[in-house]
Amino acid sequence: MADFQTSTHRSKWIFSPQKLIEKYKAANKRAKQTLDTCGATLMEVDVDGSLTYPQPHPNANDNGEKHSRIKPLSIEEEQSIKVFYENKLQEVCNNFHFPHKIQATALIFFKRFYLQWSVMEHQPKNIMLTCIYAACKIEENHVSAEELGKGISQDHQMILNNEMIVYQSLDFDLIVYAPYRSVEGFTDSMEELCISGEDELQKFKALQNTARLEVDKMMLTDSPLLFPPGQLALAALRTSNALHTVVDFDSFLSRIFSHQNSTHTMTELLESLDAIDSWVRKYKSPSEKELKHINRKLKSCWGHSSHDEGKKREKKSKHKSRKSSNEALNT
Amino acid sequence: MADGNRSNSNKPEWLQQYDLIGKIGEGTYGLVFLARIKSTTNRGKSIAIKKFKQSKDGDGVSPTAIREIMLLREITHENVVKLVNVHINHTDMSLYLAFDYAEHDLYEIIRHHRDKVNQSINQYTVKSILWQLLNGLNYLHSNWIVHRDLKPSNILVMGDGEEHGVVKVADFGLARIYLAPLKPLSENGVVVTIWYRAPELLLGAKHYTSAVDMWAVGCIFAELLTLKPLFQGAEVKATPNPFQLDQLDKIFKVLGHPTLEKWPSLAHLPHWNQDTSHIQGHKYDNASLNSVVHLSPKSPAYDLLSKMLEYDPKRRITAAQAMEHEYFKMEPQPGRNALVPCQPGEAFVNYPTRPVDTTTDFEGTTNMQQSQPVSSGAAIAGNMPGGHASNRSVPRPINVGMQRMHQLQAYNLTSQAGMSSGINPAGIPMQRGVPQQAHQQQQLRRKDPMGMPGYPPQQKSRRM
Numbered sequence: 173m174a175d176f177q178t179s180t181h182r183s184k185w186i187f188s189p190q191k192l193i194e195k196y197k198a199a200n201k202r203a204k205q206t207l208d209t210c211g212a213t214l215m216e217v218d219v220d221g222s223l224t225y226p227q228p229h230p231n232a233n234d235n236g237e238k239h240s241r242i243k244p245l246s247i248e249e250e251q252s253i254k255v256f257y258e259n260k261l262q263e264v265c266n267n268f269h270f271p272h273k274i275q276a277t278a279l280i281f282f283k284r285f286y287l288q289w290s291v292m293e294h295q296p297k298n299i300m301l302t303c304i305y306a307a308c309k310i311e312e313n314h315v316s317a318e319e320l321g322k323g324i325s326q327d328h329q330m331i332l333n334n335e336m337i338v339y340q341s342l343d344f345d346l347i348v349y350a351p352y353r354s355v356e357g358f359t360d361s362m363e364e365l366c367i368s369g370e371d372e373l374q375k376f377k378a379l380q381n382t383a384r385l386e387v388d389k390m391m392l393t394d395s396p397l398l399f400p401p402g403q404l405a406l407a408a409l410r411t412s413n414a415l416h417t418v419v420d421f422d423s424f425l426s427r428i429f430s431h432q433n434s435t436h437t438m439t440e441l442l443e444s445l446d447a448i449d450s451w452v453r454k455y456k457s458p459s460e461k462e463l464k465h466i467n468r469k470l471k472s473c474w475g476h477s478s479h480d481e482g483k484k485r486e487k488k489s490k491h492k493s494r495k496s497s498n499e500a501l502n503t
Numbered sequence: 504m505a506d507g508n509r510s511n512s513n514k515p516e517w518l519q520q521y522d523l524i525g526k527i528g529e530g531t532y533g534l535v536f537l538a539r540i541k542s543t544t545n546r547g548k549s550i551a552i553k554k555f556k557q558s559k560d561g562d563g564v565s566p567t568a569i570r571e572i573m574l575l576r577e578i579t580h581e582n583v584v585k586l587v588n589v590h591i592n593h594t595d596m597s598l599y600l601a602f603d604y605a606e607h608d609l610y611e612i613i614r615h616h617r618d619k620v621n622q623s624i625n626q627y628t629v630k631s632i633l634w635q636l637l638n639g640l641n642y643l644h645s646n647w648i649v650h651r652d653l654k655p656s657n658i659l660v661m662g663d664g665e666e667h668g669v670v671k672v673a674d675f676g677l678a679r680i681y682l683a684p685l686k687p688l689s690e691n692g693v694v695v696t697i698w699y700r701a702p703e704l705l706l707g708a709k710h711y712t713s714a715v716d717m718w719a720v721g722c723i724f725a726e727l728l729t730l731k732p733l734f735q736g737a738e739v740k741a742t743p744n745p746f747q748l749d750q751l752d753k754i755f756k757v758l759g760h761p762t763l764e765k766w767p768s769l770a771h772l773p774h775w776n777q778d779t780s781h782i783q784g785h786k787y788d789n790a791s792l793n794s795v796v797h798l799s800p801k802s803p804a805y806d807l808l809s810k811m812l813e814y815d816p817k818r819r820i821t822a823a824q825a826m827e828h829e830y831f832k833m834e835p836q837p838g839r840n841a842l843v844p845c846q847p848g849e850a851f852v853n854y855p856t857r858p859v860d861t862t863t864d865f866e867g868t869t870n871m872q873q874s875q876p877v878s879s880g881a882a883i884a885g886n887m888p889g890g891h892a893s894n895r896s897v898p899r900p901i902n903v904g905m906q907r908m909h910q911l912q913a914y915n916l917t918s919q920a921g922m923s924s925g926i927n928p929a930g931i932p933m934q935r936g937v938p939q940q941a942h943q944q945q946q947l948r949r950k951d952p953m954g955m956p957g958y959p960p961q962q963k964s965r966r967m
Contacts, residue, residue, distance in 0.1 A: 310573060341563065
């Protein structure tokens with residue numbers, strides 16, 4: 173696989189924690205502003221892949237009181253929604269028995285997509301499915317949109333509608349590096365370092381399996397946007413090794429460290445591994461109750477409120493928005 | 504906002520930054536156009552724009568286009584084309600890839616020597632082209648990318664300018680990352696020109712390795728020397744992937760029949776194993792490669808060529824090994840400008856510029872009023888005698904100089920993504936100018952391939 177060192181993954185898609193927060197804030201803020209001006213946040217993606225923005229409510233300002241009833245999601249709430257759909261994404265991939273690599277690619281696509289957008293702007297259910305579809309295409313495990321849609325009883329047209337906006341939002345940087353391969357690579361070098369007998373081999377297998385499960389957990393946190401796959405793999409192996417005690421991990425680290433002319437110091441590496449661990453520890457799935465509450469808020473942001481007016485707005489926007497979007501531009 | 508006047512034009516906005524000159528190539532994937540940049544920064548700079556056909560219904564965005572883009576996004580090498588921009592035409596969901604334009608390609612250069620000037624290509628040029636081709640290929644192979652469709656029309660050579668005479672490997676539509684593919688690479692319904700296809704593939708091998716590219720390089724090397732395709736088999740047209748007996752026969756005739764001794768894994772190749780069309784029937788004993796290419800069997804050029812045309816892919820020379828071959832150490836030594844020898848006084852050929860079909864517009868439709876007949880459609884569709892039009896792509900390369908352009912364009916994507924001013928932050932899509940099919944459009948940009956971390960700063964103002 174192309175070289176990670178020169179990859180777009182490394183040069184463009186690994187952020188500092190501050191940068192990540194900035195991006196979440198920016199997307200959230202934009203959606204909030206849209207809500208203020210338009211009374212809704214959801215963008216419609218049409219059959220032709222075009223985006224339709226919510227139309228500004230003519231009296232938005234005068235009417236502030238009315239719209240103020242619709243509350244935007246906080247960044248934390250957005251995070252909960254994303255966590256929920258990332259879990260869903262793993263579920264769907266498991267149901268289809270897709271290889272791990274596809275699941276990881278789809279997850280990374282999903283995370284990158286929501287660096288650019290708020291969940292208030294694009295429905296995460298649709299984006300999640302489109303990310304899976306795109307990941308299959310990229311990894312040459314082609315599944316037709318129809319097949320994918322059927323498997324989860326969703327309209328596959330929605331997947332196709334969103335495909336281009338997903339590629340665009342990923343800036344067409346579609347080759348991603350998941351930590352699974354690094355886990356294998358590091359396990360291999362551990363084996364080489366420790367001349368091992370038959371039952372040792374079993375131990376390494378167990379070590380590797382647990383590490384893979386650790387990576388699965390990491391993939392649900394922000395850490396794939398913060399750390400290179402090699403560090404994620406090492407953190408997973410360290411945790412796994414703490415359980416299985418197969419090797420002296422510190423001496424393993426210094427061994428591989430001496431082999432790579434790394435730009436980092438050992439201390440920095442250990443700090444990263446600790447940070448990754450803490451991301452995994454901090455991770456929590458929102459409770460069902462919380463989710464219900466957030467979901468309700470989210471739906472009203474989308475303009476999908478249960479009362480009639482919301483429905484009407486939705487319908488109307490389908491017809492009117494084309495014209496109005498141009499009008500919006502012209503102003 | 505500037506977008507307002509879009510409705511006055513049928514052209515999507517991204518297209519308005521170019522002057523369309525005409526069509527320069529056509530293949531199974533779609534069309535290639537020559538265009539010039541209008542903006543002041545790079546005014547007049549030539550760009551090749553490759554338009555992908557929409558994939559079949561229900562399949563979404565063309566997988567070929569997506570794969571080419573995703574690979575090109577990751578690679579940067581002087582001898583490999585570099586993608587400078589991606590545009591989306593939402594009218595029909597087609598993708599347009601913008602490359603720097605290369606005036607020449609090996610197909611045209613060879614043709615020019617064979618049909619026009621009637622003389623062979625000078626040794627300096629042959630060697631420089633071959634070395635640069637290997638250099639690009641070595642880069643790809645060390646990044647685990649197999650090109651899979653090398654042929655003269657996919658090897659471009661830059662025209663006048665800073666990169667004059669620099670070779671660019673192009674057309675990555677069939678290229679693949681070959682490290683642990685999830686599926687055998689042969690399952691992709693490949694349509695590759697058969698003349699440059701390696702014998703293991705012709706015999707039904709399921710997995711591609713970088714050795715298939717080296718075989719093609721060997722064929723191209725011979726063609727540079729003789730101006731004739733080395734193995735000009737008649738293609739069996741059928742789907743999917745029919746057995747190409749004639750192509751193998753042409754190879755066997757020149758290289759001698761393969762034997763298990765020379766090529767042990769031959770026994771496991773499906774068509775050999777099943778003796779398809781009695782392929783095992785031994786017809787040719789003696790190799791005649793040296794006489795076909797008019798090289799002394801003792802010459803380094805012949806030695807290198809025969810190592811590229813080694814039957815057993817495991818024993819075939821690699822790009823890295825080939826670059827170290829004695830052939831490149833002897834005079835004349837290869838140079839960066841393959842077209843102009845560095846030794847003063849040596850003659851060089853002035854190659855014609857690429858024919859442009861100015862009657863075809865971006866939609867691929869032909870205007871009836873021809874403005875200017877193309878010299879011969881030849882260069883465009885590859886209809887040289889016996890020519891094998893299957894895939895004559897003429898992607899142009901790129902490189903250099905486009906950075907400023909990226910910055911100009913980069914805002915597009917970002918705008919939609921990163922920006923925030925409320926409603927349609929910098930006017931993304933939603934343009935509906937072109938009635939066309941029920942599809943539509945929007946546009947995209949692609950940006951700085953060299954990837955600065957994160958997105959380039961949002962630019963508010965639109966280019967005029």
